[in-house]
Amino acid sequence: MKPMQPFRLDGRVAFISGSRGHLGAAMTRALCAAGAHVIVNGRDARALAGFAAALAAEGHAVSQAAFDAHDVDQIRNFFGALPRLDILVNNAVAMQVKSFATLQPDDFARTYASCVTATFETVRAALPALKAGVAASGEASVVNIASMYAQVSPDARLYDDPAGQSPFHYGPAKAGLIQLTRHLAAELGRQKIRVNALVPGPFPAAAPPGFAERLAQRTMLGRLGRAEEIGGPLLFLSSPAAGFITGSALMADGGWTAW
Numbered sequence: 001m002k003p004m005q006p007f008r009l010d011g012r013v014a015f016i017s018g019s020r021g022h023l024g025a026a027m028t029r030a031l032c033a034a035g036a037h038v039i040v041n042g043r044d045a046r047a048l049a050g051f052a053a054a055l056a057a058e059g060h061a062v063s064q065a066a067f068d069a070h071d072v073d074q075i076r077n078f079f080g081a082l083p084r085l086d087i088l089v090n091n092a093v094a095m096q097v098k099s100f101a102t103l104q105p106d107d108f109a110r111t112y113a114s115c116v117t118a119t120f121e122t123v124r125a126a127l128p129a130l131k132a133g134v135a136a137s138g139e140a141s142v143v144n145i146a147s148m149y150a151q152v153s154p155d156a157r158l159y160d161d162p163a164g165q166s167p168f169h170y171g172p173a174k175a176g177l178i179q180l181t182r183h184l185a186a187e188l189g190r191q192k193i194r195v196n197a198l199v200p201g202p203f204p205a206a207a208p209p210g211f212a213e214r215l216a217q218r219t220m221l222g223r224l225g226r227a228e229e230i231g232g233p234l235l236f237l238s239s240p241a242a243g244f245i246t247g248s249a250l251m252a253d254g255g256w257t258a259w
Contacts, residue, residue: 006239006240006241006243007034007235007236007239007240007241008034008035008239009031009034009035009036009086009087009235009238009239010034010035010036011035011136011137012035012036012037012086012087012133012137013036013037013039013084013085013086013087013133014031014036014037014038014039014085014086014087014088014089014238015038015039015041015065015082015085015087015088015089015126016028016031016038016039016040016041016089016091017041017042017069017089017090017091017092017122018041018042018069018091018092018093019038019040019041019042019048019051019091020040020042020044020047020048020051021091021092022203022205022227023091023145023200023203023227023230024091024092025051025227026227026228026230026231027089027091027145027230027231027234028040028055029055029060029228029231030228030230030231030232030234030235031087031089031234031235031238032055032058032060032061032062033060033231034235034238034239036061036086036087036238037061037062037063038055038060038061038062038063039062039063039064039065040052040055040062040063040064040065041064041065041066041067041069041092042066042092043066043067043068044066045064045066048064048066049064049066051064052064065078069090069092069118069122070092070094070113070114070118072117072118072121075118075121075122075125076121076125078125079122079125079126079129080125080128082126082129083129083132084129084132084133084136085126085129085130085132085133085140086130086133086136086137086139086140086141087133087140087141087142087143087238088122088123088126088130088140088141088142088143089142089143089145089234089238090118090119090122090123090142090143090144090145090177091145092114092118093111093114093115093145093170093173094110094111094113094114095110095111095114095167095169095170095173097164097167098163098167098169099162099163099167100163100168103167103168103169107167107169108169108172108173111169111170111173112169112172112173112176114173115173115174115176115177116173116176116177116180119144119177119180120180120184123142123184123188123195127188127193130142130188130193131191131193134191134192134193138192138240139192139193139194139240139243140192140193140194141193141194141195141196141237141238141239141242142184142188142193142194142195142196143196143197143198143234143237143238144177144178144180144181144195144196144197144198145197145198145200146174146175146177146178146181146197146198146199146200146249147166147170147171147174147199147200148199148200148201148202148251148253148256148257149166149170149171149174150171150174150175150177150178150199150249151175151199151249151251151257152256152257153171154166154171155218158211158214158215158218159211160208160210160211177197178197178199178249181195181196181197181247181249182247185246185247186247189246189247194237194242194243194245194246195246195247196237196242196245196246196247196248196249196250197248197249197250198230198233198234198237198249198250198252199249199250199251199252199253200225200230200252200253201219201225201251201252201253201254201256201257202215202216202218202219202224202225202253202254202256203224203225203226203227203229203230204224205227207224212224218256218259219253219254219255219256220254220255220256220258220259221254221255223254224254225252225253225254229252230252233250233252236250237250
């Protein structure tokens with residue numbers, strides 16, 4: 001067996017919500033590069049079609065599913081008609097940055113619903129397709145994208161404007177997602193469906209130089225994550241290389257939460 005074979009996804013079908021985002025696009029490309037047929041998702045049908053066309057032009061196997069990954073009816077309609085799924089990546093989240101003083105109950109409800117409720121409904125709706133994936137390849141994998149702020153609180157001292165820090169409704173919702181991950185792993189393990197959380201740390205799409213340096217110094221590696229570096233951990237959890245790993249939360253944070 002060649003050393004890298006356990007990380008290959010040839011012949012497998014993957015779905016990733018929020019496929020076009022900063023980390024979503026990097027994760028999508030990692031799955032594509034490993035040989036999976038990737039179903040890309042987002043609400044903007046035209047932008048999604050352009051993204052899918054660009055991936056196809058690079059030689060990747062892709063299809064597109066334009067729907068709101070937080071809408072329960074749309075979740076059930078799409079996954080109920082999907083014949084097979086080997087890898088499910090729950091990545092999309094609904095969250096608006098607001099300060100401590102301006103947050104409203106609806107903000108908490110919307111973000112929790114997008115992180116926890118929508119993930120639960122997606123896994124349940126996709127279960128027949130995931131079972132078909134198990135029948136075809138021997139296992140299936142669910143990866144829920146959490147955040148280091150599910151584990152630690154933001155340090156407001158790093159911010160020029162403390163109102164711009166990771167908001168109060170985001171981390172608690174992501175913490176709930178990690179606990180849901182454990183529950184789903186326990187429920188589905190005997191059916192050969194693994195469920196894990198991937199927990200990114202500081203991967204900003206853009207940050208002013210001074211702020212970026214302050215963030216970087218909070219990591220053990222002294223730098224920020226590059227978007228493409230999220231691909232390896234996702235590929236590991238998605239592939240047979242992680243065949244005995246379920247119910248886990250894999251940190252990808254440069255050591256931020258290990259101080």
